[in-house]
Each structure stands twice: as structure tokens, then as C-alpha cells.
Amino acid sequence: MEEQGSDSGGAAGAAPPTGQSGLDLIGLTKVFPGGTVAVDDVNLHVDHGEYVVLLGPSGCGKTTTLRMIGGHEFPSQGAILLDGESLVGLPPHKRPTTTVFQHFALFPHRTTLQNVEFGLKMHGVGKGERRETAMKALEMVGLVPLADRKPSELSGGQQQRVALARVLVTKPKALLLDEPLGDLDRLLQLRMRVELRNLQRQLGLMFIHVTHNQEEALSMADRIVVMNDARIQQVADPLTIATKPATEVVARFMGDNNILRGVVTAQEGDRLIVEDEAEHLRFSVRSSEARPVGSTAMIAIRAAAVTVEANGASDGPNSAECEIVFVEFLGDLVKLHLVAGSERMLAKVGAEHYPALRGREGEKIRISWKEEDVQLLDA
Amino acid sequence: MSSSSTPEPPGKDAARIALDEVEEAEAVLEQRPPRDEGALGEGSGNGRGSGWVTAALAAPGMIWIGFYLVAPLVIIVLVSFWTWTDAGFDRTFTTANYSELFHDRTYWDNMLSTVITSVIAVVACLILGFPVAYFLALKVQSLRWQIALFIIALAPFWTSFLTRAIAWTFPLMGREGALNQMLVKLHIISEPIPEFGFSTLSVRLAMIQLYILFMITPLFFTLAQVDRSAIEAARDLGANWWGTFREVVLPQTMPGIVIGSIFIFVLTMGDYGTVATVGGGNITSVGTLIYSKIGAVQYPQGAASAVLLVVALMVGVWVITRLSNLREDL
Numbered sequence: 001m002e003e004q005g006s007d008s009g010g011a012a013g014a015a016p017p018t019g020q021s022g023l024d025l026i027g028l029t030k031v032f033p034g035g036t037v038a039v040d041d042v043n044l045h046v047d048h049g050e051y052v053v054l055l056g057p058s059g060c061g062k063t064t065t066l067r068m069i070g071g072h073e074f075p076s077q078g079a080i081l082l083d084g085e086s087l088v089g090l091p092p093h094k095r096p097t098t099t100v101f102q103h104f105a106l107f108p109h110r111t112t113l114q115n116v117e118f119g120l121k122m123h124g125v126g127k128g129e130r131r132e133t134a135m136k137a138l139e140m141v142g143l144v145p146l147a148d149r150k151p152s153e154l155s156g157g158q159q160q161r162v163a164l165a166r167v168l169v170t171k172p173k174a175l176l177l178d179e180p181l182g183d184l185d186r187l188l189q190l191r192m193r194v195e196l197r198n199l200q201r202q203l204g205l206m207f208i209h210v211t212h213n214q215e216e217a218l219s220m221a222d223r224i225v226v227m228n229d230a231r232i233q234q235v236a237d238p239l240t241i242a243t244k245p246a247t248e249v250v251a252r253f254m255g256d257n258n259i260l261r262g263v264v265t266a267q268e269g270d271r272l273i274v275e276d277e278a279e280h281l282r283f284s285v286r287s288s289e290a291r292p293v294g295s296t297a298m299i300a301i302r303a304a305a306v307t308v309e310a311n312g313a314s315d316g317p318n319s320a321e322c323e324i325v326f327v328e329f330l331g332d333l334v335k336l337h338l339v340a341g342s343e344r345m346l347a348k349v350g351a352e353h354y355p356a357l358r359g360r361e362g363e364k365i366r367i368s369w370k371e372e373d374v375q376l377l378d379a
Numbered sequence: 380m381s382s383s384s385t386p387e388p389p390g391k392d393a394a395r396i397a398l399d400e401v402e403e404a405e406a407v408l409e410q411r412p413p414r415d416e417g418a419l420g421e422g423s424g425n426g427r428g429s430g431w432v433t434a435a436l437a438a439p440g441m442i443w444i445g446f447y448l449v450a451p452l453v454i455i456v457l458v459s460f461w462t463w464t465d466a467g468f469d470r471t472f473t474t475a476n477y478s479e480l481f482h483d484r485t486y487w488d489n490m491l492s493t494v495i496t497s498v499i500a501v502v503a504c505l506i507l508g509f510p511v512a513y514f515l516a517l518k519v520q521s522l523r524w525q526i527a528l529f530i531i532a533l534a535p536f537w538t539s540f541l542t543r544a545i546a547w548t549f550p551l552m553g554r555e556g557a558l559n560q561m562l563v564k565l566h567i568i569s570e571p572i573p574e575f576g577f578s579t580l581s582v583r584l585a586m587i588q589l590y591i592l593f594m595i596t597p598l599f600f601t602l603a604q605v606d607r608s609a610i611e612a613a614r615d616l617g618a619n620w621w622g623t624f625r626e627v628v629l630p631q632t633m634p635g636i637v638i639g640s641i642f643i644f645v646l647t648m649g650d651y652g653t654v655a656t657v658g659g660g661n662i663t664s665v666g667t668l669i670y671s672k673i674g675a676v677q678y679p680q681g682a683a684s685a686v687l688l689v690v691a692l693m694v695g696v697w698v699i700t701r702l703s704n705l706r707e708d709l
Binding site: 071092097102105106107109122123167170 | 606614627631
């Protein structure tokens, strides 16, 4: 449905795409025995040095896509090209890709050093050389003192780093990460996001990272591929995904969006006026595509783009009088759960507004938003 | 393959995870206050009563082992040092039973052939059983099929030992048995093979079939525990099938191999029934020798033979654990 998204933001050390360089997924489809379509016609180009996150709810096909790139699942249709050469049909050990598995998949009977050495050993590297290379990799992730420990004697974060060192020594052209932070405690997860991204920048490697965590995707990716129900919904940089969701699915999945169904009531140039069915809310939105008056339209406004008006003054579009249902204080911000007519609305405002809002459930309040924050979703 | 845009091999020195931060985060996580064990009440943890609880829990097992294993063994050892009389034995200490046994050529010939039979059975069960267990545990994807096929593999155990042993003798084996007839009809052999009758070969073949499940079962359970994603990771890191098997699957299956080998070794060393039925009285083993001594009311001699068998078993088990370095894997 969606072609390649906008250009990636500043991938370190990556050459411009030549059509040959990088990873191409062309019409990639996976139908499991029994007829479940796990991946449906996925088209994607990833450059070397780019950090791409496949994001979506569980069962959306993101992991199956990753497993097809790694060779752990065979596509029913379509092509996978790396630097112009087909990977389809090659077993995992013959592909220039390696995977960091969800639960690390370390070898429990081997020490840290032996785990890291494994790939080199399997590639026939001599003992002395592979020990040296493995120790360098362990140094890189800071695990030299733990080289002789077994995985069961390591913490989650240390296991994660062994898994990274183990794949990096094989010098892959693309690193595939399947929920790499899923097994870590939250605090460690936040740190590892930064570390992992820094590592990728310094190595200049192509990373393809699968997650269901929106925040993780936004904070790490050059480009996010949002998937749902086996298909790509949107491919774009994190800012675009967060502020300009293309479809209702993306808007809902990214969370904290007000999604409303309405009818186009007027068109003036490239400006559309959309009203909800109860004619309580009016939006003006700029659209490059023409929508006939009377047609239905879905719009999205981020909760964070909704502001609270001091006084109920204006009555134009892009503002509304609401009833406060619940004031939810979250430390650094306040979520206002509102009702406008029959529509539920959500506003996220700074914590400094909390004293003025506390305990005002049931009262009326006027909210507004800017025209450029109204996003017209694909029909 | 190599295009100019491929990034240079990773400059490892340049890339370095800022570890202090991560360590710090982990340290914070590990410093979470330990759960208040006292709140769980007495009985758990370091209370004085825990020794008694442990003893009470262990008692039934200890009594069982004491009554059915230790006591009989002690009695057998005692009897083996008593003097044989026409009426059975009297309690005069003697080492004659053992010195007689050490000079008994027949006993040692039987010991040797029994050990050979057991080693053959262990190796054959391992070689034949491993693919079956591997298939069941790692190739069959659905748990339901796994259990169903495993139960089918166990099906021979639904019939009694004797039925199975006898089924081996006349209908299947023997000069005119099904096996010989089939091979002759298929023109694989021109004459029936006499060894398919009452022979050492028949006994060994029967033992492999009768005991192989004691190998398949522990292998199946250890193979089923092998982390499948570790197998995928090995493939991903460049290991072919053999490399994955040798480096990842086999080491993690070692406990199952050891337990299965001990099962087969101990069972076949002490086996008496298979030898007696499938061997048709022509074949002897340490087990049948002991049985005939007991039958002849030579209790002290029988006891001494049994004690040496137990010693041989212990040596065998020790060798098996040594060979596999089980302690390292546990």
C-alpha cells in the first residue's frame, strides 16, 4: 500500500542508494500452512548503515519478515536482495546476515568467550585468531572480566551484550534484532536503547530491529516501518510517524491520538472543513487531495497538540467546549480525559497546569488545536 | 557481491558501549531491597525447624531405600562370606566363596560375554535411539503429535516382558522363524541362518529391541529441552547441520545420553529373563549363573557372584560418567 517513505535521517557512513546497494524486499509474502497470511506483499528498501525499526502489534508479521531476511523462514512469494543478490534459497549459515534473538539464545553449556568465538569457529578461523577477535569484541562490550562465565551466571544486560558481541564478530552486512530489549528491566532497556544506537552509528552497519514498543521505535530508528495485519501501513522517519500518521491504524497504534470520523462540509481552496456527526466538533485541515463535500473523512490530532484555553472565547473551527471526565496526573504531564458531545477527546498538557485542573472533573473547559496539527487520514 | 557502498569492516576500537552507564543501571536494579523473607512466617528460610522439615520429607524415601536396597545388599554381602553347607549355609566367616569364584573360568567367561553384550546394547541403543528421539523432540512441531508419537513408541511396553521375549524366540527368530523365512523368500539368503535360533546373536538383538526405550526416553526429554532458538542461533552464526549438532545439540543432550546408557548397561548386565527365554537355555550370562546357583541352594556362592556383579556394575557406571564428564554438564 505504502511505497518507500521519506529519506532516512542521517544514517552514518551510508552510501547513497544506487538501486543495487542495500537490502531490498520485493513483494515479500508468507502464507503459513493452513492459510494464515503472515506477511502480505511487503516492499521495502534499507540502506547500509541505516537503522530501521519494524513496529507493530504482535502477530502483525514483523518477526516473520525478519525471519525471512535471516533465512529462518522461507517466503511464499517475493524476493529478498542484498546488494542486488538474492538471499532466497540460502540457508541461514550462508547468508551475510546475523540475528540477535529475542531471548538472546546463548549457548548455555559454553562460556562467554566460547559463545562469542562460535561464529568464527564455524567459519573455520584458527584457534589463536578467533580467540583474539573474540576478546576484542568482548572488550568492545566490556565483558572481558566475565569471559569464563557461563550465561546462567550473567545478568540480563550482560547476556544481551554477549549476544551482541557474538553476532558482531561474524562481520554481518545486516544485523537483525528480534525484540532485543524485550527481556531487560525497564531502566536497563532505556540505557540499552542509547548504547545500541551509538554502537550502530559507530559500526555504520545496517540494523533491522523488530519491536512492539512505540517509544523504543521512535527513540532509536532512522526510519520506522509500521506494520499491521501482515501489511506495511506507513514507512517514515520517527517525527512523521509520531505527528503525521498516514492511516487510522497507525494513529491508533502510536497511541494518544484523537481519532474522529466526520463529514467534509466545506472546501475552500486546499482547506477542508470537517465536522463530526453530532456537529459538535469542527476541524479545518489543509489537504493536497480533493475530498468532495459530503464525503466522510477520518482525522487525527495528537493529544499533545491539544491545548487548554484560559477562557472560552473563540468559537471557530479547531476548538471545542468539553466536559472534563478525569484528570490523570503522570508526573511530568497531565492527561485530560474529555467528552465533547458524544466524542471522547484526550489532551496532554504540561504538569504546570495540574494545580489549576486538579479536582475539576465534571466542569466545562474549552480546548483548541492548531490547523497544522490536524491530520487527514487515508480513506 | 562486494559493492563499494558496503561499509568498512566494523572498526571495533571506535565502537565501545558506554558501559559505566549500563553497569550503573544494573547495579541500581540489583540493589532493589530483597523481599522480606521474615514476612512469609516461620518454617521457611533459616529457621531452626527447617532441618526437621527436610528430615521428615526425606524419611519415607530413606526408609524405602534402606529397606529395599541397602538392607538386601548388606545381607547379600554378609551371606557371601558365610560357609556353604548341604542345608544352605552356616554363619562361619570364610573367603572361600570368592577364591573359588576367582578361579572359576566359566564365571569370568560369562562376565566377559555379559559385559560385551551390555556394551553392544548401549552403543546400539544410542545409535538407533538417537535419531528417533531427535525426530520426536526437534522435528515434530506440534506438542500433540510429539506426545502421540512418543506414546506409540512406548507401545511395546504395554505387553509384558515375557510376552515380548517369547515373541522374539519362536515366531520371529529360530531356524524356521519369520525372519529367516522372509530373507529366504526375498532371496537375500539361500539358506536359513542358524544364528537366528537360540544364540548369542539372538539374545543381543532381542535385548536391543527390549531395552531401547530406556535410551529413547531420557534422550527425548533432554532433546526436548534444548533451546530451539539456540539451534537457530548456531545456524545463523554459520554452523551447518553437523556443526550445530556437534556444538550445540550434542553437548546439551549429554545428561540424557549418560542416563540412558546407565539404564541400558545396568539392565542388560543383570538381565536373566531375556537370556533364559531367547537363548533357550543354550546361552548363559552372569545372571543365569547366579540363578542356577540359587536354584542349587548354593546361597553363599550365588551371593558372592552377585556381589561381584554389583562391583562390575559400579565400575561400568563410573566409566560411563567419566566418558561423558557428566559432572561438568550438571
